[in-house]
Amino acid sequence: MYHKEKSIQIKNSASALYNNLGVLRIAPRRLTYFTVVHANVVNMISASWDGLNYSHRQLQSKEPNVATSTSLIMQAAFCALPSRDLLVVTSQKGIQMYESDGSIMVYWHALDTPETPTEQAVFARGISAVWENYICVGVSSGAILVFDVPSKGSNITLSEVLEEHKESITDMASECSGSQECIANLVTADDEGNLCVWKSGEEFQLLNKIPGFDMSCSSVKLWKGTVVAGYGTGQIRLYEAVTGILHAEVNAHARWIYSLDIAPFSGLLLSAAEDSLVRVWHLTMTPETNSVEVAHLHNECVTDTQICGAKFCDGDGYAFAVTGYDLSEIIRYVQS
């Protein structure tokens, strides 16, 4: 179904962090941007579609105006809003937002880091663009910061802090960044496996809480009103977002899941875990019967590698890319 294509070499190896691959497709310029986190650095690669041109850039995590400040980066992700695309980088010190090519930092938000380290680690993790002009970022305390993003410029403001989760945020996802009307458009996940479902607005509304079973949910996606969640046990569960009804449960992987992605136009689901496997599934929603079908389509084994990032490179799922711990390349697969 898929075959391996030429890998993209990166300047450093990927660190073992959840969802450690960012992908942004820029159709008008026939380019795709990739981001891979290595400790305190974000490796950015711009790859032309004809495979002939690659350019590299590295972004450091540091506060502006501070000469030496190293803090480990937890995640780097692209946020595609109707008016603009931004690259958001979250670390132990705070949240940085860049123009999507990484050229200029447009916003910095510092986290409250204590003077001496406390038992509870402090960091930001979990990034999502939310309809229509919001970017949400999770924090280790369980709080979710909602930033209001203007269509141009750096006048980004913290609009709200959502305090519902009690455990560290792991990941979050949204849908309906288009004209489609959705009831719920954001799902957030934490280290205890709890999921919160929200509707965005001037004040975000909590629509539902789906409890976890003390097992971390490391990656989450939202598609057609369905939450797709990946857990540390290697299980994937599909819930109806607004009601919390469990539609499906898949014993998908033999180790901790690190990344999930959905190709929204085709309903393809990508899952990747520490067990070296990337799996491709197909989801079918039947609204009339309120049912969901999950079909397994394909496996790719990245030998001797614990996978930490896997994403489709386009909305149909024609191609996907994978990163692994200690691997200095982005492996690509394309449909045969």
Place this chain on the structure above:
Amino acid sequence: MSSRTLPLLFINLGGEMLYILDQRLRAQNIPADKAKKVMNDIITTMFNKKFLEELFKPQELYSKKALRTVFDRLAHASIMRLNQASMDKLYDLMTMAFKYQVLLCPRPKDILLVSFNHMDAIKDFVKDTPSILSQVDETYRQLIEMYTPLSSGEFQLIRQTLLIFFQDMHIRVSIFLKDKVQNSNGRFVLPTSGSVPHGTQVPGLIRIFSCTGEELTRQQFNNGGNYNAALREGSFEIFGDRVTKLGTNMYSVSRPVETHMSGTSKNSAQHTKVSAAPNPLAKEELNLLARLMGGLEVEKPGNTDSVSLHVIPDELSYGVINIQATKDQQANAELAKIMGEFTESGDQSPGASSKGDDLLAMMDGL
């Protein structure tokens, strides 16, 4: 990232160090009383109350060079003498062994079981010396108190912090290469077979439910591996069967000689073998630990009694890329940086510059 990583890193690396030293002491036919003294002195220093108090405080992980300094001092906390090359080799073996154990742990929480395996072995080394034994027992209690309440997600954060520490280390270790748990490019073999972790189901089942919670269908899919159900969970108490073999002594005398076997069957045998593979940025606290380590009182008789130990490259590991030169350069750069930061910024504690000097003096003395 996690501020609870350092105790686990120190104890596991220390455990590996003791396995290697024990093997070298036997291999070099060091008299039993001297060998015992070396082991006891090192273990006493490792579990010194004041040192452990400092170790267990919440803090960021040390840089590789900084932690190396602590272990240099630990290795010399006895009558034993190691030359620079031997110390380098020892440290490489220790770190690759623990990297292997962290990577191969089925669940992040199993790192605690690996730590208990090391602790169990250390306890066995000093079982005839009640004073040291009580220090070791106290450490068990501290480990249990600090780590057993942590969630799976918090353990994963600890694991991710450790993996950043071990990032890009691919030193080849002969015993790993022989056992086929490491490839010739230095990367570890991660089998897609064997028991799944405790709490995980064997992959392959898709279950669909109705809105009322009844199971509607179940289907199987090909999981691309060869897995079997999880083993029973290991014990997290002071005494108990840890179940996992990761963290046990791969150099022990009873270890059978390995014959070459094919890749897959070898991997499934991993869990039943007696032997198991051996194998960023603090400032003031790091130096405090190193200083504490160096300042601990250990009886050091005259030179005639000292034990000279060689960790011979050919026997325990081969094919090591000559990383020595680069390491020294990096060490100097980092030390210089720490020194620079002490003199430049004003908000360091009063004794900061003397700690920096102390650190430099220690490195010179090696």
